[in-house]
Amino acid sequence: MRRGRGQKTRRGSRHRNYDPHDANTVKHTRLGVWDLYEQVDPDIIRLPGVSEAARRLEVLNDLPYVWRMLKDVASIKSCWLHFLIYYVVELLSSLLPAATLWFSGHYLSIIQTAMERRTVDRELLLYASVGRLSCAFAGHALRYFKSSVEFPLNLEIKKHYSIHIFESMARLDVPTFDDPLVQTRLDTATTSSRNSHSLAWDTITVIIAISTSIVRLASQLSVLMKVIGGQRDGIVFVVMHFGQELFWNNFRTGFDLFYAKAWAATTKDRQYVKLQGLKRAVNDPSHRKEIVAGNLEKFLSHEFRYAYDNTSGLVADFYELLRYKSSQAAPSLSSLLSVSLRELPEALYLLRAAEHPASIPVAIASMRLVQETTSSFTNAFMGFLNESGSIAERFHKVRQLYEIENIPNNVVDGNISFPEGRQTLKSGMSVEFRNVSFKYPGSGNLALRDVSFKINKGQLCVIVGSNGSGKSTVLKLILRLYDPTEGTILINDQDIKTLKLADLRECVSVLFQDYTHFPLSIGDNIALGSPQCVYDSDKIREAARLGGAESFVDGLPEGFGTYLDRPVRDYYSGIPDGTKSLFGRPVNFGAVGRAMGGVRSSDGVHLSGGQMQRLAVSRSFMRSLLSEGQNIGLLLFDEPSAALDPTAEHGMDDRCLLSCSFEFTGFVLDLFVRLRNLRGRKTMIFSSHRFGQLTRPADLILYMSDSEIVEAGTHTELMRRGGEYAGLWNLQAQAFL
Numbered sequence: 001m002r003r004g005r006g007q008k009t010r011r012g013s014r015h016r017n018y019d020p021h022d023a024n025t026v027k028h029t030r031l032g033v034w035d036l037y038e039q040v041d042p043d044i045i046r047l048p049g050v051s052e053a054a055r056r057l058e059v060l061n062d063l064p065y066v067w068r069m070l071k072d073v074a075s076i077k078s079c080w081l082h083f084l085i086y087y088v089v090e091l092l093s094s095l096l097p098a099a100t101l102w103f104s105g106h107y108l109s110i111i112q113t114a115m116e117r118r119t120v121d122r123e124l125l126l127y128a129s130v131g132r133l134s135c136a137f138a139g140h141a142l143r144y145f146k147s148s149v150e151f152p153l154n155l156e157i158k159k160h161y162s163i164h165i166f167e168s169m170a171r172l173d174v175p176t177f178d179d180p181l182v183q184t185r186l187d188t189a190t191t192s193s194r195n196s197h198s199l200a201w202d203t204i205t206v207i208i209a210i211s212t213s214i215v216r217l218a219s220q221l222s223v224l225m226k227v228i229g230g231q232r233d234g235i236v237f238v239v240m241h242f243g244q245e246l247f248w249n250n251f252r253t254g255f256d257l258f259y260a261k262a263w264a265a266t267t268k269d270r271q272y273v274k275l276q277g278l279k280r281a282v283n284d285p286s287h288r289k290e291i292v293a294g295n296l297e298k299f300l301s302h303e304f305r306y307a308y309d310n311t312s313g314l315v316a317d318f319y320e321l322l323r324y325k326s327s328q329a330a331p332s333l334s335s336l337l338s339v340s341l342r343e344l345p346e347a348l349y350l351l352r353a354a355e356h357p358a359s360i361p362v363a364i365a366s367m368r369l370v371q372e373t374t375s376s377f378t379n380a381f382m383g384f385l386n387e388s389g390s391i392a393e394r395f396h397k398v399r400q401l402y403e404i405e406n407i408p409n410n411v412v413d414g415n416i417s418f419p420e421g422r423q424t425l426k427s428g429m430s431v432e433f434r435n436v437s438f439k440y441p442g443s444g445n446l447a448l449r450d451v452s453f454k455i456n457k458g459q460l461c462v463i464v465g466s467n468g469s470g471k472s473t474v475l476k477l478i479l480r481l482y483d484p485t486e487g488t489i490l491i492n493d494q495d496i497k498t499l500k501l502a503d504l505r506e507c508v509s510v511l512f513q514d515y516t517h518f519p520l521s522i523g524d525n526i527a528l529g530s531p532q533c534v535y536d537s538d539k540i541r542e543a544a545r546l547g548g549a550e551s552f553v554d555g556l557p558e559g560f561g562t563y564l565d566r567p568v569r570d571y572y573s574g575i576p577d578g579t580k581s582l583f584g585r586p587v588n589f590g591a592v593g594r595a596m597g598g599v600r601s602s603d604g605v606h607l608s609g610g611q612m613q614r615l616a617v618s619r620s621f622m623r624s625l626l627s628e629g630q631n632i633g634l635l636l637f638d639e640p641s642a643a644l645d646p647t648a649e650h651g652m653d654d655r656c657l658l659s660c661s662f663e664f665t666g667f668v669l670d671l672f673v674r675l676r677n678l679r680g681r682k683t684m685i686f687s688s689h690r691f692g693q694l695t696r697p698a699d700l701i702l703y704m705s706d707s708e709i710v711e712a713g714t715h716t717e718l719m720r721r722g723g724e725y726a727g728l729w730n731l732q733a734q735a736f737l
């Protein structure tokens with residue numbers, strides 16, 4: 001619902017600006033608690049038919065994409081047979097109404113003969129009856145064949161386009177993906193008009209429907225003329241019925257208020273907004289604890305009632321109110337005409353019956369036949385008009401679907417391979433910032449202001465500073481998740497923008513502060529550190545051991561195969577009370593939600609923040625210590641100790657290589673020493689709030705404040721300087737020593 005109407009509007013308005021507050025181009029209507037703003041077409045397009053014609057002509061621009069889609073679908077060999085069956089079935093189905101009509105025409109002539117000669121042609125009656133019955137059976141059989149091939153055909157096409165969409169989306173970089181306009185384009189292009197059908201399948205069915213509509217029309221028309229042409233008033237009946245159907249259909253489509261217009265609806269009613277918020281709060285299990293603990297039940301109920309009583313208009317969902325408004329619309333001229341035309345054939349029949357009483361039986365039969373055939377004819381005709389109207393929309397969606405693969409990434413790829421020799425990575429990578437300033441897209445503030453520093457190969461650099469000072473941003477720019485607004489970044493003395501992005505990212509291992517756990521199994525999450533080892537369970541286990549996660553993962557119901565946030569839910573209903581588990585998973589009737597400091601899933605697996613962090617560290621170890629080619633030259637750790645509390649650290653696996661330290665900073669420091677010994681001199685950069693064991697041995701400390709580097713040097717140098725670093729170290733570091 002949310003989308004169905006919106007799609008139409010987007011198309012009609014995509015060449016014009018839409019400003020809801022511009023009274024010249026936008027009409028404002030109050031709908032209960034809602035305000036509706038409809039775009040009014042410019043005068044030139046308000047002429048009847050002009051807007052519709054312009055809209056249909058736009059289809060021409062979309063045709064190359066439709067052609068490509070047809071070629072793509074034709075290249076899916078597995079659907080050829082199904083497709084052929086589908087097309088033949090559709091073609092035969094389109095001939096059925098004409099065949100039925102043909103046999104019905106025989107009834108008419110049987111009645112006529114019976115009236116004139118007082119005999120019934122039994123052979124003809126049998127022929128017509130068998131014919132009609134066969135048509136009915138054939139219709140049934142064709143519908144069965146159609147539904148049998150439609151589903152597998154749709155699935156095959158869906159698979160092809162799911163891969164296309166997945167690849168088009170997977171290749172987008174951070175700023176591009178975050179761009180709301182890109183999100184809208186992806187949304188529009190990837191949402192099918194009918195949830196279970198792919199857009200391609202929808203489009204193909206429309207194309208087929210149009211071609212078979214023509215066949216249906218032509219065949220029905222020729223039979224209709226043959227059957228009714230000779231009847232008294234036959235043609236008059238046809239015209240009246242046809243006119244009535246036409247007006248009736250027009251009258252109905254007139255309800256689509258938003259066709260080809262931009263529109264937006266909002267509510268400014270604060271009580272209504274509050275009402276919805278309260279409803280959500282009570283429905284969402286994640287708030288239940290606080291509602292109960294805070295004894296909020298009475299307060300919330302009172303607020304809910306008060307909000308309901310004090311809204312400014314009818315309280316209902318927007319579309320509900322819209323439907324109500326449509327049903328209240330004054331009868332249009334076409335609806336009145338339609339109603340009158342409905343009554344006319346009966347009046348005409350009665351008139352004729354009074355004039356020629358002997359012809360009543362024939363008239364009854366012929367009127368029934370005329371009614372039947374004209375409605376079938378007009379249905380086919382209106383169906384054809386509707387299909388050709390919606391095809392413009394579908395064709396445009398096909399174009400949008402293909403265009404998402406061309407959305408340009410904001411971060412432009414370089415063309416120089418990096419590094420020249422893999423061996424050089426053993427001694428690390430150098431990183432240099434020259435007068436780098438940076439603003440996040442859409443933000444007015446500088447996240448980095450004129451930052452310059454150089455970290456030599458194999459050095460340990462620690463970036464310290466308060467929250468929001470810009471530490472993480474430095475790391476993100478090194479990975480080229482974003483490009484600097486000003487200044488240059490050099491890696492091994494080469495401008496980072498000239499290096500191939502995939503090469504650069506392959507050489508860097510990063511542990512983000514806001515580690516995200518993918519909706520995959522725990523094993524897969526760890527393996528993501530080194531995707532080529534995704535099926536190497538020994539390496540995954542080793543990484544978990546090093547990261548201190550092995551023992552608690554083994555304790556989970558499905559071990560490394562456990563999903564914290566299972567992306568597919570189990571469905572159940574009516575199971576006996578007291579059922580604790582199904583399919584090896586606990587029964588959970590609550591919604592899936594994220595609890596503070598961990599993840600609560602439909603499987604009931606809950607991990608603490610510290611355990612989540614260990615999974616993150618395990619993924620990082622998978623990349624830095626265990627990846628196949630050992631191609632890492634630079635390790636980035638963004639506040640690695642953030643979510644670890646000292647007790648959790650104590651619990652680390654005794655066999656862990658790096659467990660000699662009880663403190664995470666020491667733990668990471670130890671890692672650094674180990675890496676140096678085991679893998680050569682990797683360059684390492686840590687961003688941290690903490691001072692102490694990590695900053696002391698660092699080759700370079702960057703002290704950041706308010707987006708700038710205010711002090712840089714070794715611990716001894718900075719202490720000797722007696723500046724801000726020294727002041728904070730004296731305050732903070734004692735606790736870690």
Ligand SMILES: Nc1ncnc2c1ncn2[C@@H]1O[C@H](COP(=O)(O)OP(=O)(O)OP(=O)(O)O)[C@@H](O)[C@H]1O
Pocket residue numbers: 440441443446447465466467468469470471472473474513639687
């Ligand atoms: N995606 C983003 N969009 C807009 N602004 C952002 C974004 N990420 C960070 N910022 C802003 O950029 C500034 C620097 O943030 P950054 O995350 O680099 O700080 P930090 O020193 O790492 O902080 P913390 O210690 O809390 O992690 C902050 O003002 C922050 O609000």
